[in-house]
Amino acid sequence: MSDTSKESLHKLLTDLHAHRIATYDPKALQINIDQRQLLVNTADVTRYPKVGDVLSSFSLHEVNDGAISLDQLVADGPAVLIFFRFAGCPACNIALPYYQRNLAPELQKLGATLIAVSPQVSDRLIDIKVRHNFDFKVASDIDNALARKLGILYSYSQAARDASIASGKTIGEVVGTGTWELPMPTVLVIDQERAVRFIDVSPDWLVRTEADVILNAVRQIGAHEQPAVAH
Template identity: 25%
Template sequence: MKKLLFIFLATLSTIANAQNTIPKSATEIAPLLIGEKIPDITLKTAENAVVKLSDLFKKKKTVLVFYRGGWCPYCNAHLQALAEAEKQILDLGYQIIAISPDAPENLKITEEKDKIKYTLLSDSKGELIKAVGIAYEAPENYKSVINVHSKGDNTSLLPVPSVFVLNPESDILFEYIAPDFKHRITTDLLVSVLTNLK
């Protein structure tokens, strides 16, 4: 009986450790799936105000974007494309919320540089990207950049660039996850998806 109990506890411990292990590469992530809920976590705005995700999501359907940071040219191009399509997205009844590991003051810089009016949020400690299952261990050459842009809160995690479409209850209706950070969903495809989800 003791042996069985030991095996059971050892198995539980292994499972718990596996769930807490951060993948070594972007292709090894295990993201939440369509039908699951985005966890209700508290993040910070560009103005350093604390916001609860569920409070933002319940206002209207959401296009939730995860990007690597304002230092990433591919992310900036994607954020700018979303800004250009924002009116179409708003007209379809959605809001845009984009999240990165950048500290709030760096979100401000991105807002101004990319002429963004939609909401940017800081997940500088990586809590949300871990909970959503899109965090992975950053390559060595990125770690100092992440550290600087998160103001020391994050020294090793990056999100795989992702777009989730949510209903007001935080349920995932659609997702686009790109382990190759150079590839992003086009705004035409996104608008088509949003139109079909109406």
């Protein structure tokens, strides 16, 4: 096992926050902290899918390949969906390369499809895939349709909206949706029967799912589906 497999996403994101403490304007930093804490305090877990729930059909728009359906995603094995905010999100630019190093190669061996999902419009979203040379799929969830169905959307607080407006470009303009809504970072593992086998929603976007947790969830699918061995 390579040294990179021991990498901690928690440590990488903790280091990002430490850098912000050292370099950010205190008022801007507090708005960021308060928004994340508000999301933690108000998260409604009853809206999320439960393990065992069978998902209805949906379609995403892969930035290179166009429309891709749920049935296509699980045609050859489980699908792992990682919802992230947008291509310019600093935490996303740490988390997704981490998954490229520590998750994508092992998922490929397990026959699972990895797809990173954001509401950002495709012609802007492609930037993060090209910049990091991702070998997994990156797709636009047009109008936040899937994230809304999954109950993982959040809206900017008033303070965060004011800061976004003051920056000269609102988040709706950056993402291309024209709204204040973004998905909370979420990992969703779906089996070939379209059933949810694992879900982890992170209201605080500086707390995200470690690769080994996701891999264990995918391996459990294979373990449960192995035929019984006669003795």
